[in-house]
Amino acid sequence: TKLNFSSALEEERHVRANDRDYNERFSYADNRIKTAKYNVFTFLPINLFEQFQRFANAYFLVLLILQLIPEISSLSWFTTIVPLVLVLAITAVKDATDDYFRHKSDQQVNTRQSQVLIKGKLQNEKWMNVRVGDIIKLENNQFVAADLLLLSSSEPYGLCYIETAELDGETNLKVRQALTVTSDLGDDVAKLADFSGEVICEPPNNKLDKFTGTLCWKDNKYSLDNEKMLLRGCVLRNTEWCFGLVIFAGLQTKLMQNCGRTKFKRTSIDKLMNTLVLWIFGFLICMGIILAIGNTIWEQKVGSDFWEYLQWKELTINAVFSGFLTFWSYIIILNTVVPISLYVSVEVLRLGHSYFINWDRRMYYSRKATPAEARTTTLNEELGQVEFIFSDKTGTLTQNIMVFNKCSINGKTYGDVYDEFGHKVDITEKTPCVDFSFNPLMDRKFRFHDSSLVEAIKLEEPLVQEFFRLLALCHTIMPEERNEGELVYQAQSPDEGALVTAARNFGFVFRSRTPETITLYEMGQAVTYQLLAILDFNNVRKRMSVIVRNPKGQLKLYSKGADTILFDRLDPSNEELMFTTSEHLNEFAGEGLRTLALAYKDLDEDVFDEWMKKLLFASTALDNREEKLGALYEEIEQGMLLLGATAIEDKLQEGVPETIACLTLANIKIWVLTGDKLETAMNIGYSCNMLRDDMNTVFIISGHTMLEVQQELSKDKFSSGLDMEKTELYSSDSVFEETIIAEYALIINGHSLAHALEADLEQILVDVACLCKTVICCRVTPLQKALVVELIKRHKRAVTLAIGDGANDVSMIKTAHIGVGISGQEGMQAVLASDYSFAQFRYLQRLLLVHGRWSYHRMCNFLCYFFYKNFAFTLVHFWYGFLCGFSAQTVYDQWFITLFNIVYTSLPVLAMGLFDQDVNEQYSLRFPNLYRPGQLNQLFNKRKFFTCTLQGVCTSFILFFIPYGAFMTAVRDDGAHISDQQTFAVTIATSLVIVVSVQIGLDTNYWTAVNHFFIWGSLAVYFAILFAMHSDGIFTIFPNQFPFIGTARNSLNQKIVWLVILLTTVVCIMPMVAVRFIKADLYPTQTDKVRLLQQATRKQGPQEQNLRRVRRTSSRRSAYAFAHQQGYGELITSGKNMKVPTSSTSTYPLYSPTRGLTGTSSASICKCFRHQKH
């Protein structure tokens, strides 16, 4: 066959095991991951190159070059190079530190150890040295290092279990099975080293659930699919060891391919800033042109008469050329309107804000010792503008811990704790737990607070015993007992795990199982039940049952399932109990617990035999097998006796409902995107208070075709639109979205979403979804998560935030404007991809409402002030142009121009940008609607920009023309003249520094010691530098650089100069004060009101405001609590997942529905698993 050697256009991948030479010919990516940008040598050139790609930096470089041309150089070169070098240096240092940390984290991943089979021996190698075609050995609980083809494992039939939480967020274990030919290799290193199969497969792609390829070995071809692949990012579970062949490595693994390109995220303010800088640039050119034209005219009318004094006769003759030169000269002296230090100051501010996030103790999770971390330091102010939050469910909203919380047995509830007066006690950390020490096999982590249940057990109440017996028997869990008494349950759904663990602690310990038997330790005594049949779970049945024979020979059917389903199949004599239990179930559901009803039935031997025969017949049927089996199951699951109900808490992370409520009040829409099932997702929706009973409608979209989805969506839109018209008859269309009174929720599953995301439907989807208060997308793939985020980004132009904890959230985290990772968990993928990370969902509230709001507020104030300052500073030259023959003469001393932005006025505004708090944190959290201005982009937009630049222009006008008026005729008090340029410069410069200092004082809401120090310090430094530069000493050293000798002394000792400064300051400032006062007085914003309130209460002394407790009001009964899949029943009864191959020890012919097909059963198992994966 012809081989394609170019890796760029890889069409097919050829991998030969244990043949590095062969594989190297294709130059596949190795397993090293590189996210860092620079190394020691490339840093300087690449970094400088990147920096000069920034418009502002390139612009200043051009300016610098212009300044070197003597004809147009109106300013010395140092006025530009000093700030430019400073700016470049600060940015470079920051980039270098960032990259250093990337190097470190790369290093950490790349140096993880794995065992690689090299030259017939297993050797420890770093991950980065693993090559395609290597065979590596994995051990239990290890991360898979690369995309592997499973060759063999410690489990029978080459099975192996993996957890794919990092990949798709699903926490159930998944099964992978090796080809029989390779699983025979076992762990025989010699055989494995001789293995020389060649895999031909698809090129690297990002499809997590698809793999096609063939294995050619010993002249045979075997087809390969995804069920034989272990993908990077998975964790090996319940499997002692396995061997795999590396197919894709490093950046070509499916995980990495799925991560998407790391896009440089920019905030909307960033983009606005760039536009504004361009505008300013345009404005600068306009000014340049005006002044150049002015110069041309002046040179013709005035300058030509003046050449006796102004040499360069040739210039005055060619006035147009003079105008051209003047244009460039003015570009140079007016360059400060394009604020060079803007970008670097903004970066410094963001860095500071990021540190405040890192330092926040209220976002520190002590249990895992994880502080919050701002991993990206360029997005902070966008945290104050978030409108949409996309949240993962598992691990983010929930802890993914199921807790057996309450139960109802025979009409009595257990689980609540009452004090001596009979009042219900809230269960906290300190509530005493029930002592299970009577049971040596207990699980220490299990906690239960109601001791009456244990007493009931000890009293040997038969129904209570039966209840726990049922829990211990009716499930599909695999036990693992490493040492005596050290039981570990391998549950494919955490719910089942919780139930069986509860039974274990209450003395009904599920100890071991074979395909035909289940062994319990009932109150310390071993009892073995014969397992006769498992009536497996599926989505229609919503229940599972087992039929067992106990040691006394009685046949029993134990069933657990959704209450609604089970209640229909009860014996009529149970009616009363059913009502009581039903009430209890309502109560449980109201607390957001997931419920299950339990029932049992004694079976008659004859009936069972009869049924069994039918079942055997049905299971060998060739068509409609599933239906026939279902009908038979239905037949026997009738007339059961109710035992009670269980309530499992899908433990939410701390404070989730409160946080969601608070964020909703801040007008942030929260969407849950989860790979989990519809029911589980809805359940969480209810327990988080996102779905409520009082919602008008909960739309569930689960169509399978494009047409169905369209119909469902438009139906919803139609009906909701109709309701809207009823409630909002008089409101126009444009505002109806804001005035929604009716509340809707939308739940959409992955299939439907795939259709809804197509171009025709996406607009409808967005419309409908945005009408709904709550949107939950379930069963979505990582890519779909990203697509949903992208959709909103595109259609709503709103700031989006994605929060998640697993690798399946990475794409969404990267797509959203802001990605937040939940840290402190095992996997790091989400955190590594995120911009911010912390340990608990509830910190989001603080991140957005406190840090985000502050950052936005600070940044906006900062920008307003910054533009104002630069305009006020620079435009003075423009006015002066009219009086100096448009000759590009500067008003100020060159040193003042150099230092104004970086020394005299940078620190106060930085301090404001770092420390300002319009409203303190308590009030920010108490009044979430203070967040609104950020979402509406009110604090800094184009209008604001115009206002503040206009203010700057006016200030510059006043700054120039008041001294102008005063200096027309002024002389010193000793008669000497004072209206010389240098005095003029010092007067205007001093006025300017004072005016902008007063202005920053007005803009500062929160005067810390640092602000005081910086503001007063800047003024002091200004005067100190002024006098130093105008001193005799520095003049005698550099007479040409410091010609202002003595000006400060001679002008600032004049009363008239101070009178001019005072007048200028007052005229510049007071109008602004008046405007602000009127605004706050007549049209106070929310912030103004809260500030007043804050000030009022501060005087009264602090009051501690308790955080709202959100009460769950749902009375909805969760349909069922099975979070698991179909198919495990078969796996157990076929014995495939048992370590000890079963010998036929049973005396009774054991039935398994698939037994007849066992010869090819691996396919059918896989089919069952695949059922839920689409």
Place this chain on the structure above:
Amino acid sequence: MMASSYNAKDEDGHHPGSVGSGGPGAVKSKKPDNTAFKQQRLPAWQPILTAGTVLPAFFMIGLIFIPIGIGLLVTSNNIKEFEVRAVAIATSYCVIRALCSYTAPRTKDFSNVFMYYGLSNFYQNHRRYVKSRDDSQLNGDKSSLLNPSKECEPYRTSDKKSIAPCGAIANSLFNDTLELFYIHPNGSRIAIHLVKTGIAWWTDKHVKFRNPGENNNNLSIVFQDTSKPVNWRKPVYELDPSDPDNNGFINEDFIVWMRTAALPTFRKLYRIIQKKKDNMTPTLPPGNYSLEVIYNYPVRSFDGRKRMILSTISWMGGKNPFLGIAYITVGSVCFFLGVVLLIIHHKYGNRNNNADIPN
């Protein structure tokens, strides 16, 4: 590590791990330090613009500015009387290079009288003009004397010798001579003594400008390798041969000229008429005066104007009505604004601001 003792309240408590850093066993806790700075709880003054602070500010400014303005205006007007005749001169100019003569009646005054020359439409602030000087040459630097800065071009060298002082500013030195005579009622002309020192800034005279060759009093030797500016009639060392402390670069007329004006219309101090020692007779007794101008300086080409101003000064310097008027105006506007704001605040202001906060 802290799981066992976690409780929400200890978030604010002090954590010992954050302090000790040196001990071998001290593991640095990841818990952020509980400092006011890091937790953004620095004590701070939080001013708000309320009626209680803004309105008094406006009234205060009004009440302070108006008296200042009145004071300035009165002072300025007091000076005005001496300017009347000066203005008469200022509006005239000589057409030909000749000796002009004017008469000006003076009123009574006992203090020093300052004599200024003024130029209009003279762009001493033009960039090409402003930079055309060499400060280190003017500071007496030997090498700059012989090799002046390139900024001085084209007034840098003449006849292959460096020009001292170089540059356009120096080249265009104002060189009219003004003399004032008192015309005695009997017809005789008495020359008024005009003091030509003390008219420049002390720092300029003593620091910024220095003659080259520190101890060599013979300036003609010091400047021997240099050439005079092309427009000058005589070299720099003959500016005031009578007074070695006012000759060369430290000639005060020269220094005054070199301090370029900010605006195209300017006045520069020319001479001082010192008050009489007895303090009994006015400096310039009432009567007729004649001003004689030796007209050297061409201004006609650029439509410029020359003026001569005699003025006394006050604590605020010369006559300056602008400031007084500006202060009065600003003060009044502030006061008026204060009243308007007060009315607005009382009529429409939200006095119940905090009552209607949602949530």
